[in-house]
Amino acid sequence: MITREISFILNGSEMCIDVDVRMSLLDVLRNEGFNSIKQGCGVGECGACTALVDGVPYDTCVYLAVWADGKEIRTVEGESRNGELSKVQRAYIDAGAVQCGYCTPGFIMTTTAFVEKHKGKDIDRELIRKEHAGNLCRCTGYEMIICAVESCMKDS
């Protein structure tokens, strides 16, 4: 087993760990207790494992942990502080976009990146769809997820 020491910022805190070079970022984050990273397929099809890498949503199951060296990683665990939910988390709950919840952390991270990227711009449902196309949800039919994103944009 070949290991390498990597360091990165995870949800605002510095991390420095030795990782097996074969491991995905999904495995490393889950091993570290960041269980919001879900595995729905393991091969980049479903988006349940989405985290932000330098502000961009990635499927962590097909992202090698060693690539995270020097990067800033965000997972949904870091989005609420001191019992206060992020705007996106609140919007998902209020819109009814949470059912079984398995896709939810990944979707919330994709939306978080979307909202930050398009802040203040006029966006339509087609753009929301296009930029959330990497996340699958089987429970909601996506309708309330789109509503949640719209409501975030309205407030921004």
Next chain:
Amino acid sequence: MAVGKSVERLDAVAKATGRARYTEDFTLSGMKHAVYVRSTIAHGIVTGINTEKAGALPGVRAIFTYEDVPDIRFSTAGHPYSDDPSHRDPYDRHLLTKHVRFEGDEIAIVVADSELIARKAAKLVEVTYDELAVLNTPENILAENAPQIHPEGNLTGEHEFSVGGDMSEAVKASAHLTESSYKTAMVQHCHLENQIAYGYMDDNDNIVVVSSTQIPHIARRIISEALSFPIGRIKVIKPYIGGGFGAKQDVVVEPMAAWLTLKMDGAPVQVNLTREESLSCSRTRHPFIGHAKGGADKDGTLRFLDLDAVSLTGAYASHGHAIAQAGGAKACTMYPRAVIRYHARTLYSNMPTAGAMRGYGTPQVVFFVENIIEELARKSGTDPLEFRLKNVGITGDINPLNNKPILTHGLKECLEKGRELIKWDEKQKLYKNKKSGNIRSGLGVACFSYASGTYPVLVEGASVRMVLNQDGSVHIQAGATEIGQGSDTVFAQMTSETTGISFEKVKVISTQDTDFSPFDTGAYASRQTYVGGQAVYKAAVELKEKILKYAELITGQTIDRIIIAGDKVVLKEKPEVTVITMRDLAVDAYYHKDRGGQITAEVSYKTRTNAPSFGCTFVDIDVDVKLCKVYIKEIYNIHDAGKIINPLLAEGQVHGGMSMSIGAALSEELLIDDKTGRVYNNNLLDYKLPTIMDMPDLKCAFVETDEPTASYGNKSLGEPPVISPAPALRNAVWDATGAKPDEIPMSPKYLFKVFKKSGII
């Protein structure tokens, strides 16, 4: 008052913050991982198995084959045990098998220190087979010299019923007759969390299984049967579940996890299916092949429906013929005044096993019914919507299956509401001249009926325990299972409504543990708000009475003068006067040395009613004839689910069902090679479930009837939304193009054939 409000779901924050723990999020030190050795052929007998290379891999702890498992046949179908042997599911499988019946059948299992090692080792196991003919069509399955997929033969079940009068007379009386053959494909649930369970033993006697299951109490019984191990020494824990849709109403991995921990001296062993295994080696929806006939009077009154269906259950029965039975029965209350005959057969076949899936046979049967209704309407020259309005049931019609009146039948109102919402009449006129050229526009409508539970076929019981805490809050343990549909939240709403205790003070323990959770058969058949709701109501009444009685005891205010309001007991006539706070009352009950005790209520109740629920879909589409593509411009589901307990959650259920049905109608299909039984697309790229790009805006509405047999006026809603969108889409494609599709999915590949045949391309 909490019922009827869109209160926030109890688990929303846990899920939105990533704190909700699912089965895979629990780890135990020393956990072993088990991976199946699966057959590479669809039908045959294993002649040799060599585990030497696999066993030599460092980290492999054990390999078990079909020779090692108990000689016990069991059924994985998550039904309550039936005291009627004819209602029991076929006990047709062992934990591992020598006779492989589909590509991916379970021959052996490797236990190793990590999943990676186990997967590598499983690939190193060498298996040789005597191949048998692969049987995948009714003709070859039933051929005289066909090999037997199971010793009992290739027919899993067959039945027929006829209601509403004499069929031959109805045929004679019909001025318009029509018939067609239809087909629905094998589709899969695609819950985002794959099947997963792990087992361990705390001592020498007791097995614990933690599982992503819809049916913890039933799973416990089936594990007990499969292992011949006492049920009282098995405990099943259900944490949060990442969707089920019926696939987890089957014990796909639990008995194996339990057996492996037994074999491994109590060490924790996890069985975690990959997406590929979940798609083709767990459960699917039964594909139906069928023939339907219908007849109507000169004036457009429906006289009869005559349906013949063949359902393919795949390699093992699982829910087997129960699917075709339930599908036929539940569809009967749509047109209850017609003569209805239904004949169905379920066949084993060498393809993935089909089991329970949202709608449980009804989507397939309703696809037949609503197609033939459309054909009759057109044949008799009636507008398809008018034809339905004339013939659907109304409140007071007799349910032909039990000869009792239907107490709430809101289908007609649903149709009328849909007509307005989609602007049916206006668009019909508008689209008259949009029936030629490449882009054609059309409208479609389809109805459905469903049930609220399984009674009287199976027992319908639910149990609930309520405990008053020291701070005046209430804990509820319900045997019913939260799998994402929101049952915990609506139970809390119901409790608040009936007791008067504020909703914020009611907590439902979401984790099920069969050692503590009262008995309930679980999440299926859209039964929980209806069946579970009745037990919740009774327990809430009991809890309220006990609290008020205790208030009377310590305050002297008589019980008829006081009520609970939020976190206080107050005077009924003067609610501003506090008699005692709930907290003070609870502390007194817990800690007073000479009186009181923990205030609890516990109810186990069997429901002996089953309310049919109704609804319909309206859809407005464009068809690109050259591309053979359907574009949904507007789609509505309208439901009579009785009183709506939580509108936001209810809409969520409807949207989810609609998207699944749209997927089944337009793109979803497990592609199975006829000759080899090979599944071509068991992954989420090639299996075309809808992405966010494929979904139109989804809209819905409710017609709120007040069902008297339910404690809160409510009827089923979990599964119904998945039934009518597919036939509505089919009817819309026909309306737009004049070419009649008879199969789903209406993928471009299939529509090309239909359009070609009808000469429009």
